[in-house]
Amino acid sequence: MALLNIIYNPSMKTKISLLAICLLTSGCALINQPESATPWTYSGLEGSANWGNLSPNYATCATGTDQSPINLSDFVDAKLAPLTVRYNAHASDIVNNGHTIQVNFQRGSTLSVNDYEYELTQLQFHSPSENQINGQSYPLEAQLTHIDKLGNLAILSIMFSAGIENPTLKDIWALMPEKAGVKNNKLPAISAKGLLPNNLDYYRYNGSLTTPPCTENVLWLVLKQPLTAAAGQIEHFGHIIDTPNNRPLQARNTRKILE
Numbered sequence: 001m002a003l004l005n006i007i008y009n010p011s012m013k014t015k016i017s018l019l020a021i022c023l024l025t026s027g028c029a030l031i032n033q034p035e036s037a038t039p040w041t042y043s044g045l046e047g048s049a050n051w052g053n054l055s056p057n058y059a060t061c062a063t064g065t066d067q068s069p070i071n072l073s074d075f076v077d078a079k080l081a082p083l084t085v086r087y088n089a090h091a092s093d094i095v096n097n098g099h100t101i102q103v104n105f106q107r108g109s110t111l112s113v114n115d116y117e118y119e120l121t122q123l124q125f126h127s128p129s130e131n132q133i134n135g136q137s138y139p140l141e142a143q144l145t146h147i148d149k150l151g152n153l154a155i156l157s158i159m160f161s162a163g164i165e166n167p168t169l170k171d172i173w174a175l176m177p178e179k180a181g182v183k184n185n186k187l188p189a190i191s192a193k194g195l196l197p198n199n200l201d202y203y204r205y206n207g208s209l210t211t212p213p214c215t216e217n218v219l220w221l222v223l224k225q226p227l228t229a230a231a232g233q234i235e236h237f238g239h240i241i242d243t244p245n246n247r248p249l250q251a252r253n254t255r256k257i258l259e
Helices: 018-026 048-054 167-175 231-241
Strands: 006-009 014-017 084-086 091-096 101-105 110-113 116-126 140-147 153-162 182-184 202-208 216-223 227-229
Touching (some): 091 167, 101 231, 110 140, 116 153, 167 231, 227 231
Parallel strands (some): 153 216, 153 227
Antiparallel strands (some): 084 110, 091 182, 101 116, 110 116, 116 140, 140 153
16 A cells, blocks of 8 residues: 555554544545655566665565565464444545555545444555465455554455456546546545455455555455456556556565464
């Protein structure tokens, strides 16, 4: 996911996002790339292999031990609590930020797990998928970012296989800007509900943002059931972004993948 500005609040002993505070008070977008941020790319001298050296703010990309994405395998049966998803709000705008297509949402949609409630803020796409499941890569991955009142992040990941056209993707693709830095805020009623499979069984692991600054302590919830997208939809996204926008797999280290 894109860049998140972090501060540390000693009184609460938790990381709080300045932009999260803005989100919770005025409905602004949670994750955006500040103009002063050090540029990065997916390849070349500013590519993922060098992110940790581009800026002190990106050091975690190289030194972190709980980085994302990963290959999900060797699962631990943990009898995970069911997800409760209430996606009631619609998208507010769609942005081509140069790295991906980002859909920002109005307030009012929530994801609950283990009695913790997170609010949906945005959706981003990666092609091919960043996470893998049992070594399998998918042609497209949707990542829905949520935040709780303390600034903790939860990302709901949905894989897409090539197949039948997805109607929600069709609506988003028709409105996504073709040029980097352009925002479209004239949208019909687009809900994230159409990106949810019937089965919400999931894998769970602790990870990070998958783009600089690669901030850790992010809860990843990867749905087991993939959706389908037409081959033309997948190809069109690749044409707009004009590069694979997936970070390579990171070391799992001692982390357990729960199911």
